[in-house]
Amino acid sequence: MTAVAASLEAVRSRTATAAEAAGRDPDDVRLLLAVKRVEAVRIQEAFAAGATLIGQNRAQELIATEPDLVDVPHETHFIGHLQSNKVNQVMRWADCVQSVDSAKLARRLDRAAETRERDLDVFIQVNTSGEETKAGVTPEAAGELAAVVGSLEHLHLRGFMTIGANSSDAGEVRASYTGLAEVARAVVGSGEAGTGEARELSMGMSGDLEIAIAAGATMVRVGTGVFGTRAV
Numbered sequence: 001m002t003a004v005a006a007s008l009e010a011v012r013s014r015t016a017t018a019a020e021a022a023g024r025d026p027d028d029v030r031l032l033l034a035v036k037r038v039e040a041v042r043i044q045e046a047f048a049a050g051a052t053l054i055g056q057n058r059a060q061e062l063i064a065t066e067p068d069l070v071d072v073p074h075e076t077h078f079i080g081h082l083q084s085n086k087v088n089q090v091m092r093w094a095d096c097v098q099s100v101d102s103a104k105l106a107r108r109l110d111r112a113a114e115t116r117e118r119d120l121d122v123f124i125q126v127n128t129s130g131e132e133t134k135a136g137v138t139p140e141a142a143g144e145l146a147a148v149v150g151s152l153e154h155l156h157l158r159g160f161m162t163i164g165a166n167s168s169d170a171g172e173v174r175a176s177y178t179g180l181a182e183v184a185r186a187v188v189g190s191g192e193a194g195t196g197e198a199r200e201l202s203m204g205m206s207g208d209l210e211i212a213i214a215a216g217a218t219m220v221r222v223g224t225g226v227f228g229t230r231a232v
């Protein structure tokens with residue numbers, strides 16, 4: 001067994017234990033591997049060990065790595081800040097963009113998605129911790145942006161994404177996750193066109209995935225927990 005396969009197994013066991021502890025079905029929590037700065041060969045090892053979903057947060061890396069991964073069927077999500085001049089390139093490789101945080105970006109993605117065979121799945125990124133360094137719309141503005149995204153013809157709003165509070169206080173981390181669940185509940189219940197299926201909650205990373213799963217995460221994004229500490 002490769003080191004990647006062994007740590008992937010350990011993370012799967014953590015997510016399953018957390019789901020069961022929360023009275024949830026482990027199959028309702030998908031594992032997305034955050035593969036920033038991970039070489040294609042190690043991503044291939046993760047695929048060989050059964051991984052099917054990866055996330056890239058830089059356009060350059062996405063474009064550089066995906067051609068080496070085309071032999072294995074997988075799903076790729078874009079999870080980082082997306083500059084408008086990179087939209088077309090990212091769209092070529094990504095199945096979903098989780099970091100939509102403005103109406104302007106949403107409209108640009110919609111125009112670029114016109115030529116795709118199927119609609120582009122998107123998540124809205126919400127800054128639930130209020131930390132200034134974090135991207136995302138405020139929880140208060142999420143409903144309005146969801147209505148815009150829902151109205152766009154070539155985008156399919158699947159849910160919401162957040163990066164948890166950067167805090168050693170578990171209560172603060174938990175609040176940043178329950179906050180995202182509340183945003184999703186309000187949007188899905190709003191009756192706005194195109195928002196009724198926005199149930200995915202992408203939240204939780206290597207250090208706090210148990211807290212996110214307890215708060216309802218349907219997708220956790222794990223990097224170091226599987227690939228080890230990244231070189232800086």
Ligand SMILES: *Cc1c(COP(=O)(O)O)cnc(C)c1O
Pocket residue numbers: 034036057079080163205206207221222223224225
């Ligand atoms: C890197 C990254 C992760 C994973 O973080 P780890 O602490 O390495 O598990 C999750 N989400 C995003 C957006 C990231 O950039």
